[in-house]
Structures are given as C-alpha cells and as structure tokens.
Amino acid sequence: MKKQFFFFLLFFLPTVYGVWAQKNVSTFLLEAPQLQTTKKIWLYLPENYTQTTKKYPVLYLHDAQNLFDGTTSYAGEWQIDETLDSLKAEVIIVGIEHGNEKRIDELTPYRNEKYGGGKGTQYLDFLVSQLKPYIDTHFRTKTGRYHTGIGGSSLGGLLSYYATLKYPKIFGKAMVFSPAFWINPEVYAFTEHRKTVKSKIYFMCGDSESDSMVNDMERMIMALNATRCSCLHLTKMKIIAHGKHNEKLWAKEFAKAYLWLF
Numbered sequence: 001m002k003k004q005f006f007f008f009l010l011f012f013l014p015t016v017y018g019v020w021a022q023k024n025v026s027t028f029l030l031e032a033p034q035l036q037t038t039k040k041i042w043l044y045l046p047e048n049y050t051q052t053t054k055k056y057p058v059l060y061l062h063d064a065q066n067l068f069d070g071t072t073s074y075a076g077e078w079q080i081d082e083t084l085d086s087l088k089a090e091v092i093i094v095g096i097e098h099g100n101e102k103r104i105d106e107l108t109p110y111r112n113e114k115y116g117g118g119k120g121t122q123y124l125d126f127l128v129s130q131l132k133p134y135i136d137t138h139f140r141t142k143t144g145r146y147h148t149g150i151g152g153s154s155l156g157g158l159l160s161y162y163a164t165l166k167y168p169k170i171f172g173k174a175m176v177f178s179p180a181f182w183i184n185p186e187v188y189a190f191t192e193h194r195k196t197v198k199s200k201i202y203f204m205c206g207d208s209e210s211d212s213m214v215n216d217m218e219r220m221i222m223a224l225n226a227t228r229c230s231c232l233h234l235t236k237m238k239i240i241a242h243g244k245h246n247e248k249l250w251a252k253e254f255a256k257a258y259l260w261l262f
Contacts, residue, residue: 206243
C-alpha cells in the first residue's frame, strides 16, 4: 500500500453525528483555547459508577467519533462501551473528537514537509491543562500516572506514544495501535534522547497495513527498550497476521490491550 493512500485513510473521516445505545456514554463540549476551538468529548462511565463511591482509572482516547457509534465512525466503530461492559471493566474512558480537516494538525507533534501538521503539542497541552483537570474535578478518578492512560490508532497511535515521552509524569500507560511513525520520524531521535521511560506501552499493528508499518514500529520499540531494562516488562508488542489498517482490527484488539495495560 502506498503511503499516499495510507494517508487518505488516516485523514478523511466523516463529520456527521449519530446516536448511541449505551446509557453510560454521554458527550459534552469543552473549550480548547490552545487550538482555538471547542472540543466535543465523549465519556464512558463504568456500569457500576452510580452504585459506588470508588475512584476509577482513566484512559484518554483520540478520534472519539470512531469509538462508540457506528454512525459517526469512518468504517465501523471500536465498540468500546460494549467491550468494557462485557468485561465489567472499572475504568473511565474519555474520547476526544478529532478536528475533521484539522485532524492531521492536532495529532502530529512535528510538521511534515508534504502533509503539514505539527500542532500535537498544543493538542496535548489542551488534554493535560484543560481536559484532565476537568475530568478529575467532575468525576471520581484516580489521578496518578499509574492510573492514567492514553491511546489511539494511526496518527492517534503516534501521538499517544509521543505523549508518554512529553508528559511522563501524567501518562503511565499508552495504547499504541498502528502508529504512523513515518509521518514524524523525528520521534525516533526524541526517544533516543529521553532518560528512562517508565510508562507501560502496548504496541500493536497488522502485517498488511503498509509497506513500512511493522518495521517502523519495531524500530521504535528497539529505541524505547534501549532506555529501560526488559526485566521491567513495560513493553508489549503484537503483530496481527493479515491485519489491515481499519477499525475492525483496532476494535478486535482493544480488549486485549486494555487488560494488559490495566
């Protein structure tokens, strides 16, 4: 698959909004001054949230349009709510909608000469400075790094990995699916110059996504593991035979990644 077509799949996503079936999923709007916009946030609460007083870990996920609702997704949803309900998972999910035509800007930490982008640091600043404090104030959360994760696929996988390097005291877990490292190769050098990375990171991709996906991911894992001892068991890599770059793959693998991380 040529990278140009691969990029097409990454970028062109629908803007229509639909409805969802699960009663424990809701949405709200939050100002994002760093991006000069207002973000729509999707929130999943555990089924037993209202029956307890306990606090819960939080997983922040990008591309919220694709997480819960088939009518807002590009090519099928991740079925996050159904999956977590079936697991009786005790976790809060915070999904951040991408900015449609601004998606590449928001989810890339560096500007690409051909495709542009490069506002990922502002996006993460919004997440850390605006969104996370809002969530921690309004919901019962475990606020420490060991209970705070971030995840996504493609550009979202790239930025989720970058977030663990940029904010090691905030994100102790990352779900890195089909990461688009090719668009921002500067992240390799950023990794090599970091001190010990203590975050727990789950890497996953399919071997039929693009010509370079597996090699790019393995190269990044080698750079990461050079900063820490394998005895810590903080890195998990999974390559899915015949796996393609789509929501079907990410939905299928979500539960396994969640259970390993949390």
